[in-house]
Amino acid sequence: MARPVPAWKAALLSLAILALFLGGWELALTAGPGAGGPAIDPEYAALLGQAAQQGGRTPMPAPSQIAVRLWELLRDPFYVRGPNDQGIGIQVAWSLGRVLLGFFIAALVAIPLGFAIGMSPLLNAALNPFIQVLRPVSPLAWMPLALFTIQDSSISAIFVIFICSIWPMLLNTAFGVANVRREWLNVARTLEAGTWRTAFRVILPAAAPTILTGMRISIGIAWLVIVAAEMLVGGTGIGYWVWNQWNNLSLADIVIAILMIGLVGLALDRLLGLIQGWVSWQE
Amino acid sequence: MNKPYGSPYVSVEGIARRFPGLTVFSDVWFGIERGEFVCLVGHSGCGKTTILNILAGLDSPSDGGVVMEGREISGPALDRAVVFQGHALMPWLTAEQNVAFALACRNPAWGKARLREEARAVLAKVGLEHAADRKPAMLSGGMKQRVGIARALAVQPKMMLMDEPFSALDALTRGSLQEEVSRLATEAGQTAFMITHDVDEAILLADRILLMTNGPNARIAEVLVNTLPRPRIRATLHHQPGYHALRDHIMDFLVTRSRTLAGAAPEGYDPRDPPIVRLAE
Numbered sequence: 001m002a003r004p005v006p007a008w009k010a011a012l013l014s015l016a017i018l019a020l021f022l023g024g025w026e027l028a029l030t031a032g033p034g035a036g037g038p039a040i041d042p043e044y045a046a047l048l049g050q051a052a053q054q055g056g057r058t059p060m061p062a063p064s065q066i067a068v069r070l071w072e073l074l075r076d077p078f079y080v081r082g083p084n085d086q087g088i089g090i091q092v093a094w095s096l097g098r099v100l101l102g103f104f105i106a107a108l109v110a111i112p113l114g115f116a117i118g119m120s121p122l123l124n125a126a127l128n129p130f131i132q133v134l135r136p137v138s139p140l141a142w143m144p145l146a147l148f149t150i151q152d153s154s155i156s157a158i159f160v161i162f163i164c165s166i167w168p169m170l171l172n173t174a175f176g177v178a179n180v181r182r183e184w185l186n187v188a189r190t191l192e193a194g195t196w197r198t199a200f201r202v203i204l205p206a207a208a209p210t211i212l213t214g215m216r217i218s219i220g221i222a223w224l225v226i227v228a229a230e231m232l233v234g235g236t237g238i239g240y241w242v243w244n245q246w247n248n249l250s251l252a253d254i255v256i257a258i259l260m261i262g263l264v265g266l267a268l269d270r271l272l273g274l275i276q277g278w279v280s281w282q283e
Numbered sequence: 284m285n286k287p288y289g290s291p292y293v294s295v296e297g298i299a300r301r302f303p304g305l306t307v308f309s310d311v312w313f314g315i316e317r318g319e320f321v322c323l324v325g326h327s328g329c330g331k332t333t334i335l336n337i338l339a340g341l342d343s344p345s346d347g348g349v350v351m352e353g354r355e356i357s358g359p360a361l362d363r364a365v366v367f368q369g370h371a372l373m374p375w376l377t378a379e380q381n382v383a384f385a386l387a388c389r390n391p392a393w394g395k396a397r398l399r400e401e402a403r404a405v406l407a408k409v410g411l412e413h414a415a416d417r418k419p420a421m422l423s424g425g426m427k428q429r430v431g432i433a434r435a436l437a438v439q440p441k442m443m444l445m446d447e448p449f450s451a452l453d454a455l456t457r458g459s460l461q462e463e464v465s466r467l468a469t470e471a472g473q474t475a476f477m478i479t480h481d482v483d484e485a486i487l488l489a490d491r492i493l494l495m496t497n498g499p500n501a502r503i504a505e506v507l508v509n510t511l512p513r514p515r516i517r518a519t520l521h522h523q524p525g526y527h528a529l530r531d532h533i534m535d536f537l538v539t540r541s542r543t544l545a546g547a548a549p550e551g552y553d554p555r556d557p558p559i560v561r562l563a564e
């Protein structure tokens with residue numbers, strides 16, 4: 001039913017929507033009632049602290065102000081001026097580093113373990129209750145325990161990433177391995193391919209697309225979780241930066257952080273999608 | 284070649300296969316001589332694939348056993364290659380890599396270059412050198428089945444086991460592949476066991492045709508000796524004297540006798556030595 005749409009048409013529409021949205025936003029802030037700066041709700045003012053009392057005008061920035069601020073931030077993204085004042089590039093790099101580290105450690109554990117679970121119905125049945133109970137736990141619920149036992153906020157954040165990204169990889173690997181076409185396994189058996197050859201040359205490539213799907217889900221979750229985790233543990237990272245800018249009431253910076261988080265998340269997803277494309281096969 | 288009480292190359296001795304509440308077949312005996320091409324014909328569900336899987340070592344019989352060159356078959360091994368019904372190629376490997384996989388299993392010491400070279404040589408045997416770098420998704424059904432045959436040939440098996448290898452192909456492709464298998468089998472003196480639903484295919488390829496009754500409790504009703512001289516040419520097969528008698532006999536078996544003979548064995552039937560039918564020319 002749906003006919004393919006020319007890419008330029010879709011792109012044009014996207015741009016139009018964006019322009020409309022930004023234009024509306026800009027207009028609402030410059031011409032709206034907020035511009036003059038009438039008194040705001042006292043409780044809200046208390047929450048906003050000094051900023052509200054000082055300026056009296058809404059701290060909500062217009063797109064033009066955000067653009068100016070974005071330019072400032074991107075001109076020197078990697079500066080370091082003390083522990084609490086570092087460039088946005090550094091902050092994103094911190095978060096990315098934690099996510100990748102936690103994610104890779106999780107992959108290192110989840111893929112071999114998922115392989116074993118997928119190959120052994122006994123192991124599957126034995127470990128299933130644990131997985132079922134642990135999987136729905138919000139990764140942030142682990143945070144206090146991690147902070148207490150590890151006593152290092154950065155490693156605790158990595159641990160939280162590890163724990164949240166392990167489940168999709170584990171389950172997808174186990175599923176993919178358990179569902180490798182019987183006939184391919186029979187081919188391997190009739191050819192007397194050994195255990196290792198069968199595992200690496202038959203089962204792994206057969207299950208690879210499913211495993212990559214799990215990895216893609218995992219990295220998405222990990223990127224979601226890192227922001228929250230860094231808000232909790234503080235120190236460095238884009239999550240901490242967002243928290244810090246909220247305390248400074250720099251809403252423009254927060255909008256920019258949201259944009260950065262979105263773009264980095266998109267890039268991570270695309271990267272995994274690319275790898276998924278390499279390992280996927282069609283019949 | 285027919286020594287009913289000697290010990291043949293492959294000897295199927297009283298095998299049975301039972302599932303809870305179902306005896307697919309029991310007390311099945313037959314032999315396959317070295318260099319012989321044996322076809323198994325019977326209706327769907329009578330247990331043909333089960334017999335082939337037992338010969339391959341992929342399944343084990345509930346009773347009895349299979350002896351090959353004096354040793355009981357206890358599992359799959361490289362001396363028996365299987366051409367699977369659904370080709371069973373690995374879709375992430377090219378045609379060449381699929382064959383090389385088999386070669387690497389057979390010859391673990393070979394390097395990459397050697398594997399490539401030999402895989403291409405085997406593909407050339409089935410007329411597929413030009414498609415060596417294509418993945419199965421880019422091959423036609425007939426080409427895929429050819430790669431499957433090449434993969435089986437690559438390990439130089441003592442016996443080839445083929446489960447309706449051509450049933451999914453169109454008549455034209457099937458014909459040319461049958462001819463190729465016939466050529467490969469006669470030239471190399473390849474021992475082969477093949478399941479088929481295609482009467483002409485059985486007549487073209489087989490030295491002996493095992494006719495199985497309908498299941499459950501299927502048995503080998505008779506062993507039909509194919510006396511048509513080789514080489515047999517598909518295009519002229521039906522002009523050969525004796526062809527029509529063979530064809531009529533098998534058709535007759537499939538249409539009526541496979542059903543009427545099912546169930547209890549007739550008087551004097553010896554499962555160890557089912558009646559051997561040799562049609563007069």
Ligand SMILES: Nc1ncnc2c1ncn2[C@@H]1O[C@H](COP(=O)(O)OP(=O)(O)OP(=O)(O)O)[C@@H](O)[C@H]1O
Pocket residue numbers: 302305307326327328329330331332333334498
């Ligand atoms: N795992 C199983 N459990 C129970 N019954 C089975 C199982 N595998 C096969 N059967 C039964 O065994 C019988 C023989 O199966 P088999 O696949 O050998 O038949 P076939 O002669 O090859 O048929 P077709 O010509 O359709 O391929 C069938 O009735 C089938 O239902």
Ligand SMILES: [Mg+2]
Pocket residue numbers: 331332333446
């Ligand atoms: Mg079958």
